[in-house]
Amino acid sequence: MGVMWNRYEENIEASEGGIPVSRRFYLLLLAGFVLVVVGIMVVFVATVLSGSGSINGGAVVFIGPFPIVIGVGPDAAWLVLFSIILAVLSIVVFFVMRRKTRLFGD
Numbered sequence: 001m002g003v004m005w006n007r008y009e010e011n012i013e014a015s016e017g018g019i020p021v022s023r024r025f026y027l028l029l030l031a032g033f034v035l036v037v038v039g040i041m042v043v044f045v046a047t048v049l050s051g052s053g054s055i056n057g058g059a060v061v062f063i064g065p066f067p068i069v070i071g072v073g074p075d076a077a078w079l080v081l082f083s084i085i086l087a088v089l090s091i092v093v094f095f096v097m098r099r100k101t102r103l104f105g106d
Contacts, residue, residue: 065090 056073060083067083069076 060086062086062090065094 054073056075058069058071058073058076058079060070060079061068062083065087067087069080069083071077071079
């Protein structure tokens with residue numbers, strides 16, 4: 001078991017500085033989350049301090065080719081239109097790739 005554990009450790013070790021690759025990955029992931037949270041906080045504080053402006057918001061979640069759209073404000077219609085276009089394009093690409101695979105057998 002000790003030999004297998006040593007091989008496992010060798011596989012996750014990076015040759016640069018002896019820092020495990022997984023540790024660098026998690027540090028970058030954590031840094032990304034921190035930057036997103038800080039950005040949200042900056043936008044929130046700027047909005048509260050300015051006191052003016054309109055509320056717009058929206059989100060699109062794709063589950064396969066099917067979009068789930070949530071939108072508030074005057075630009076919500078554009079968000080719905082954009083998500084429908086992306087859904088249709090993803091279905092078209094799926095069928096084109098399926099046909100190509102069936103014809104050429106790759």
